[in-house]
Amino acid sequence: MVLLRAGLCPGLSEDLIKALLEGAVRTVEDLVLSDPEHLAQKCSVSYKALVAVRRVLLAQHAAFPISGADLYDELLSSTSILSTGITSVDNLLDSGLYTGEITEVCGGPGTGKTQICFSVAVSVAHELKQNVTYIDTNGGICANRLLQMLQEKTMDSAEQMNALQRIGVFRAFDVFALLSCLQNLRANSLQMGTVGSGSVKVVIVDSVSAVLSHMLGGKQNEGMSLMMQVATELKTIAKDLNVAILVSNHVTRDGNNQLKAGLGQSWSHVPRTRILLQRGEQPGASSSLRTATILKSSRQPCYLMEEFNLSPQPQEESQTGFAGKRKLDTDS
Known part of the structure; x- marks a missing residue:
């Protein structure tokens, strides 16, 4: 209003x-x-x-009607696609993260949610020379791991340091701190998130469930209200400032014992794209092998799956491009 x-x-x-x-x-x-x-x-x-x-x-x-052709032209002129730094995940996401949208990665502990967040931050900061706002809500940020991932991309220490300086880290260990951070970013057109030269292209929240899940359920109506405030802020930042939003979420099980994203039905409408991460289950598979499955997308068929390695060898990655895309059996 x-x-x-x-x-x-x-x-x-x-x-x-x-x-x-x-x-x-x-x-x-x-x-x-x-x-x-x-x-x-x-x-x-x-x-x-x-x-x-x-x-x-x-x-x-007042809102004025717009034709589909005009809307498509506007989309082409304003949307950027940002690589996650992992070929298989990019393929699953139809080339990468889209600006103006919220993408969610969900999974259990140790499935690689934070590693994907790191990979996105490193890829955007190093390859695109753009700034990243990383909001850490669970204490999972690790500068040594970010540096290690940069060292896999370049041996130039100056380039490594420049990339690290483009990643602005904010810590928010409760929902009120998260809301305050998001509101400040929006109010100042992300100027507070700008660490180096260039504009912020990605806002990462790792994770939304860490500050919201314990406030939901039962008669805690305030928790639902706060969750929707977070959703509104994320959508507004994505649309008004034309940045890509990446959030991580935990998982629970439904009545059929199938994995599903946490935070309930109301939150399920927030992300435009959602992928589920799981550990590789093939016999003799590497402990770092993971699978990513599309649960929700406006561009890709659901239940497509890709395999990737959290610690790929550069030579192997360039030769194989990780595992191929396949369609899951939705009845299993």
Whole structure:
């Protein structure tokens, strides 16, 4: 909601705002939905002036229809696709993370959620020379691991340090700190998240469930409200600032003992794309082998799966590109 303030449009003066406030009209929505004749009498203001202001505000803030062709052109001009740094995961995500969207990785402990977050941060900071905002909610950030991953990409220590400087880390160990961090990032157009040169392209929250899961369930209505506030902030940042959002989440089991993402049905509508990480179950498989499965996507068929290694050898990766994509049996 947009609050009425002087200068918002021609004719909207301090005196008119004061009179409208006495009539319980505080926002543009209140003014547009009110009956102008009744409001003019109630607030003792000019009907003609009120209608003129109402017409201008309606033109400024009303939603106008847009054709599919125009929407597609806007999408092409504003969307960027960012590599995760892992070929198989990029294939699963239809080339990588999309700006303007929220992507979620979910999985049990030790399945590689944080390692994928690290990989995205390193890839964007080193390859694209763009800044990353990394919000750590569970104390999992490890500078040594980030440096190790950078060393696998370049032996130039100056490039390594420059990439590390592009990764801005914020710690938020409760939902209020997380909300405050997100609100500050949005209010300042991510200027607080800018560490080096360039603009922020990715905001990573590892993890949302660490600060939300214990507040949900039972009669804790406040927890649901706070969760939706977090969702709103993430969506607003993604859309208004045209950045890619990556969040990690835990998993639970449904009535059929199948793994599903945590935080419940309400949260399931928040991410545009969701992938499930699991340990490799093939006999004799490497302990670092993982599988990633599409659970939700607007671009890819669900239940596609890719295998990848958390610690791939560069030579092997360049030769094999990790394992191929395959379709899971949805009945199993």
